[in-house]
Amino acid sequence: IEVDTKFNIDAPRWDQNTFLGRVKHFFNITDPRTLLVSEHELDSAKALVESLPPGTNEEQLYYAKKLYDSAFHPDSGEKMNLIGRMSFQVPGGMAITGFMLQFYRTVPAVVFWQWVNQSFNAIVNYTNRNAASPITLK
DSSP: OBOOTTOOTTSOSSOTTSHHHHHHHHHHHTOGGGGGSOHHHHHHHHHHHHHOOTTOBHHHHHHHHHHHHHHBOTTTOOBOOGGGSGGGHHHHHHHHHHHHHHSOSSHHHHHHHHHHHHHHHHHHHHHTSOTTSOOOOO
């Protein structure tokens, strides 16, 4: 199935006016399997999404868009660091929560794992910031 001339790569794949459409969209953009994709495949997906070459079918474009959206910042277009990507939120957060639940018996351990958790949150927040506006020191 070749791409229809009315195909809009920027439009969501599923209807965002329905709960099921929003859930499918959420699971698509937070899919942790995208973390296992090579840098070369991510760069190829970016090139495909940006050029939309003739002869490409919709499924190829949707997969390329999934990879592109998972790894490249929507404002700057730069590749995001692995730890800060939304697809790393669940596995990363689960691991940190597990360590926080396991190592709670001493004050230094609690302080250390709270620091790790807050550092992880700061990395995720910085990575997913509004890059269209410059960061000031104020």
